[in-house]
Amino acid sequence: xxxxxxxxxxxxxxxxxxxxxxxxxxxxxxxxxxxxxxxxxxxxxxxxxxxxxxxxxxxxxxxxxxxxxxxxxxxxxxxxxxxxxxxxxxxxxxxxxxxxxxxxxxxxxxxxxxxxxxxxxxxxxxxxxxxxxxxxxxxxxxxxxxxxxxxxxxxxxxxxxxxxxxxxxxxxxxxxxxxxxxxxxxxxxxxxxxxxxxxxxxxxxxxxxxxxxxxxxxxxxxxxxxxxxxxxxxxxxxxxxxxxxxxxxxxxxxxxxxxxxxxxxxxxxxxxxxxxxxxxxxxxxxxxxxxxxxxxxxxxxxxxxxxxxxxxxxxxxxxxx
Numbered sequence: 250x251x252x253x254x255x256x257x258x259x260x261x262x263x264x265x266x267x268x269x270x271x272x273x274x275x276x277x278x279x280x281x282x283x284x285x286x287x288x289x290x291x292x293x294x295x296x297x298x299x300x301x302x303x304x305x306x307x308x309x310x311x312x313x314x315x316x317x318x319x320x321x322x323x324x325x326x327x328x329x330x331x332x333x334x335x336x337x338x339x340x341x342x343x344x345x346x347x348x349x350x351x352x353x354x355x356x357x358x359x360x361x362x363x364x365x366x367x368x369x370x371x372x373x374x375x376x377x378x379x380x381x382x383x384x385x386x387x388x389x390x391x392x393x394x395x396x397x398x399x400x401x402x403x404x405x406x407x408x409x410x411x412x413x414x415x416x417x418x419x420x421x422x423x424x425x426x427x428x429x430x431x432x433x434x435x436x437x438x439x440x441x442x443x444x445x446x447x448x449x450x451x452x453x454x455x456x457x458x459x460x461x462x463x464x465x466x467x468x469x470x471x472x473x474x475x476x477x478x479x480x481x482x483x484x485x486x487x488x489x490x491x492x493x494x495x496x497x498x499x500x501x502x503x504x505x506x507x508x509x510x511x512x513x514x515x516x517x518x519x520x521x522x523x524x525x526x527x528x529x530x531x532x533x534x535x536x537x538x539x540x541x542x543x544x545x546x547x548x549x550x551x552x553x554x555x556x557x558x559x560x561x562x563x564x565x566x567x568x569x570x
Contacts, residue, residue: 251514251566252510252555253479253480253509253510253513253514253515253516254279254280254514254515254516254562254566255276255278255279255280255516255552256278256279256280256281256282256308256311256481256515256516256517256518257270257278257280257281257282257517257518257520258281258282258283258482258517258518258519258520258521259281259520259521259531260521261283261284261299263531264302264306266520266530266531266542267281267306267520268306269530269531269540269542270520270530270531270542273530273539273540273542273544273549274549274552274553275549275553276552276553277306277307277308277560278308278560279308279309279515279560279562279566280308280309280310280311280365280515280517280562281303281306281308281309281310281311281517282311282313282367282481282482282517282519283299283303283310283311283312283313284312284313284315285299285312285313285314285315286315286316286317286318287314287315287316287317287318287335287338288317288318289338289341292341292342292345295345296345296346296348296349300312300349300364301349304362307560307561308560309363309364309365309560309562309567310364310365311364311365311367311415311481311515311517312364312365312366312367313367313370313481314366314367314368314369315369315370315377316330316368316369316378316379316394317378322378323378323385324378324383324384324385324386325384325385325386326378326379326384326386327369327379327381327384327386327390327391327393327394328384328385328386328390328393328394330394330397330398331390331393331394331396331397333397336401339398339401340401343401343402343404343405343407344405346364346402346405346407346412347402347405347406347407349362350362350363350364350407350411350412361561362411363410363411363412363413363562363567364411364412364413365412365413365415365440365515366402366412366413366414366415367415367417367442367481368395368398368414368415368416369391369394369395370415370417370418370442370444370481371417371418371419371444372391372418372428372431373418373419373421373422373423373424373426373427373428373431374419374423374424375423375424376423379391379394380424380426381424381425381426381430381431382423382424382425382426383424388426388430388431391431392431392432392433392434395416395433395437396433396434396437399414399433399437409439409568410564410567410568413439413440413567413568413569414437414438414439414440415438415439415440415441415442415479415481416432416433416437416438416440416441416442417441417442417443417444417479417481418431418441418442418443418444418467418471419443419444419445419467420443420444420445420446420463420464420466420467421466421467428467428470428471429470429473432474435474435475435476438474438476439476439477439568439569440476440477440478440479440514440515440569441471441474441476441477441478441479442478442479442480442481443464443467443468443471443478443479443480444480444481444482444483445463445464445467445480445482445483446463446482446483446484446485446486446519446527447459447460447463447484447485447486447501448486448524448525449485449486449487449488449489449498449525450486450488450489450490451486451488451524451525452524452525457489457490457497459501459504460501460504460505460508460509461508464480464508464512468512476569477514477515477568477569477570478512478513478514479513479514479515479516479517479569480509480513480515480516480517481515481517482517482519483505483509483516483517483518483519484518484519484520484527485498485501485502485505485527486498486525486526486527487525487526487534488525488526493526493534495534495535495536495545496536498534498545499536499545499546499547499548500547502529502545502547502548502551503547503548503550503551506548506551506552506555507551510555514566514569515569518548520532528543529544529545529548530542530543530544530545530548531543531544
């Protein structure tokens with residue numbers, strides 16, 4: 250297997266951090282993870298600013314489409330989407346995506362625009378309203394929602410050469426329903442994805458875990474689907490039982506890069522300090538600094554040791570082949 254396509258998530262308001270990170274790495278990322286909610290009022294920004302900005306930088310967007318209606322989303326959202334309550338929004342969104350993928354000349358065969366779509370992710374956790382564990386819905390209704398949304402985009406004529414669907418789970422089931430119970434079916438999924446993090450001692454419930462301890466079990470479970478495997482989100486805290494230890498995080502980064510090399514086709518680092526200090530570049534901690542940015546040299550060195558696919562991505566790599 251070739252080394253994974255390299256990807257990164259940085260908040261969309263901090264694009265300068267990605268540009269600086271790529272100068273530091275000496276390479277461009279092939280993929281950039283981005284998040285968008287299920288709301289009409291952000292469509293213009295998504296299709297007119299954010300996706301063009303990512304594409305113009307030479308990256309393929311990995312769009313995480315979250316069925317959030319507002320700050321508080323009712324726990325029956327999966328059932329309501331599957332029942333067609335939001336079809337007007339869905340049809341408009343699908344049309345906007347088809348237009349963006351077509352390019353300025355409207356000729357899809359003449360443009361190289363591509364997009365990964367990660368819809369309603371981590372449904373086997375207990376933190377999102379579309380999760381059967383949290384929501385007033387069942388795994389079957391989650392599957393119905395996924396298929397309904399997939400059919401709407403397919404109806405717009407968006408093919409697999411331009412759009413790849415990522416069904417993405419949390420690395421462990423947290424709640425009453427297994428990840429597998431929510432699988433939409435082979436005809437509705439192009440990639441299977443796993444999000445996983447080494448939380449270290451950043452939480453009262455967490456402990457230090459090696460990459461294999463985070464990912465091995467779910468990777469083995471998802472092999473049954475015979476789909477390309479990816480990691481849309483991965484991160485590591487520096488917090489140990491004795492406090493922040495950037496050197497130990499640096500060792501974890503090297504181990505993770507080695508671990509993913511022969512297992513996945515695409516891997517995106519979660520490069521934002523959020524619940525803890527996940528970032529490898531431009532966060533609050535690091536083993537080194539460059540141009541005012543804290544950074545982990547071990548990550549750059551580990552990436553440089555691999556002959557990685559950089560933009561532009563050809564269709565075979567885009568489809569995990």
